[in-house]
Amino acid sequence: MHLYEAHLPVSDTKIAQRFYVEIVGLRFAHRDLTRDVVFLWAGSDRRSMLGLWGPSTTLGSEFHKCHIAFNVSLDELLAAGERLNAAGIQTQNFAGEKTTEPSV
Numbered sequence: 633m634h635l636y637e638a639h640l641p642v643s644d645t646k647i648a649q650r651f652y653v654e655i656v657g658l659r660f661a662h663r664d665l666t667r668d669v670v671f672l673w674a675g676s677d678r679r680s681m682l683g684l685w686g687p688s689t690t691l692g693s694e695f696h697k698c699h700i701a702f703n704v705s706l707d708e709l710l711a712a713g714e715r716l717n718a719a720g721i722q723t724q725n726f727a728g729e730k731t732t733e734p735s736v
Contacts, residue, residue: 635674636703639683645670648684658682679703709734 642648645663649670652658658672661681668686704712713723713732725731 633702633704633708635680636701637681637683638700639685639698641687641689641698642684643687645684645686652682652684 640648645668649660649663649672652672653660658674661671661673661678663670668688670684672682672684674680674682713734716723717732723731725733725735
């Protein structure tokens with residue numbers, strides 16, 4: 633398993649980009665000026681990405697949830713809901729409805 637992507641709301645994408653590139657050490661991947669979004673590579677193998685979403689985007693709203701995604705095998709995906717539920721963690725789909733089925 634490895635981190636596939638994570639998305640964060642930020643108050644200023646230019647400042648956040650500078651921080652994550654110059655201080656944290658991530659690498660620039662892409663900036664979407666039409667949506668005020670910056671994507672950065674995490675790791676030298678370019679398998680993990682961080683998305684930074686500016687205040688004019690809908691990230692964090694009921695229409696666009698913040699999220700973290702992991703790259704897992706099919707077996708890991710199918711076992712994840714049961715493992716989380718057994719640990720007392722209620723799993724939900726993207727609509728916020730309780731489910732034990734995996735979603736991607």
